[in-house]
Amino acid sequence: MSYKQSMFNYIYPTTDNELLLYNSYGGFASLASISATDFDLIVKSLADNNIESNQKFQKLKSLGYFVTSDTDETLLCEQKYMDIVEESTLRLIILPTEKCNFCCKYCYETFEKGKMSSETQDSLIKFVRKNIMKFSSMEVQWFGGEPLEALDVIENLSNAFISICRAAKRNYTSSMTTNGYNLTLDTFKKLYSLKVYNYQITIDGIKPTHDSQRVLRNGNGTFDKIVSNLVTIKTNIKSGIPKFTIRTNFTKCIAQYIDEYIDYFSSLFSDDARFSFSFQKAADWGGNRVQNMSDNLIDNDFFMELLNKISQYKNKLDISPHSALMNGKTCVCYANKRYSFVIGSDGTIYKCTGDFKLPQNNIGYLQDGKMIIDSNKHAKWLCRNNRNYKNCDTCFYSGACLVGSCPASFIKEEKTGLCLYEKSFINFYLELFDRRYFNKI
Structure with a gap:
């Protein structure tokens, strides 16, 4: 069986030949540390029929860093979303x-x-x-x-x-x-x-x-x-x-x-x-x-x-x-979720707490124990077919954000604020987290 590196891998080299690894699909639990020498050896041996006997490869595979060559990871993201x-x-x-x-x-x-x-x-x-x-x-x-x-x-x-x-x-x-x-x-x-x-x-x-x-x-x-x-x-x-x-x-x-x-x-x-x-x-x-x-x-x-x-x-x-x-x-923002609602003090139903003046945010109201929902407005918060910004599907962080970090940005057709800043500052967060959170490979 042949393998490839996951598209969601992020590799941060530190000092002393150490790599800090993060796989956005696996999330925080995927954090791992390994020597650069060992990681390079595994990557170069992916086509080797004996790769599965390598215990460090098996550990990294279990954390999501390597997947079979026929795995469609974009489809996995869609299912996860x-x-x-x-x-x-x-x-x-x-x-x-x-x-x-x-x-x-x-x-x-x-x-x-x-x-x-x-x-x-x-x-x-x-x-x-x-x-x-x-x-x-x-x-x-x-x-x-x-x-x-x-x-x-x-x-x-x-x-x-x-x-x-x-x-x-x-x-x-x-x-x-x-x-x-x-x-x-x-x-x-x-x-x-x-x-x-x-x-x-x-x-x-x-x-x-x-x-x-x-x-x-x-x-x-x-x-x-x-x-x-x-x-x-x-x-x-x-x-x-x-x-x-x-x-x-x-x-x-x-x-x-x-x-x-x-x-x-x-x-x-x-x-x-x-x-x-x-x-x-x-x-x-x-x-x-x-x-x-x-x-x-x-x-x-x-x-x-x-x-x-x-x-x-x-x-x-x-x-x-x-x-x-x-x-x-x-x-993934709570506003993406079908059964997540913001209930205003007057019974107005919103999806997001960030902009109560946004017309598309007001999706309905409470009436006698019923939620009267504008389904067209609601669908815009849930469905991703209007979120096809360039590079999202190939971004290493898409396994975490799932193009769902801020639906309001898409609804307002803004191109700023789409990416969580954790993506831009990933090196600093990997340094900030105590090493006890990392799987030692």
């Missing part, structure tokens, strides 16, 4: 309110709509009750606005969803994107009882930089309160279940204090596996407020330098959230 799009989990991103207690300087949201009415809540509960048996499980993400400005809505809906899923013998999980200001110990305990186990909380650097970007509507800083809430939860909650991802939207100003940032947060959270970090660029997602800080935004070259700096501290902070975007299942 279809499996993800059609998976039978009901995913609801719910905005219990679209108001917020913050006025962040780069925020794109307009905060025009208030708290979800009891009528809309009842309609959503009715929909879940009527349809839960069609799904294998249910996942809810609480979003906003700031979801903790409407804790009563979260409590009402959560209790109903948990009860419905328990009766239907369906698994229920939930997560939350919150600014963390209202996440007191008592609030966390209530959320924990409601099965809210995963949190993303943005902290933009150390106190001076955070308090210059993420302020209350009255202009006051928020850093001390957020950090105090997290430390209090860390100290008083012993369960290993909850997970906290601290996201930082880097600007030029924040990047100047990267040493202080890493030292400060590693002193607080490096000893607790429940806390991890995600490094992002502060970006222009629309709206007027971000224009006032446009000179402080960073480009890809600047961000690459920043990641190079962070790589020197890779053992101080857990950056595992970045590994998710190396996997097809998590790399």
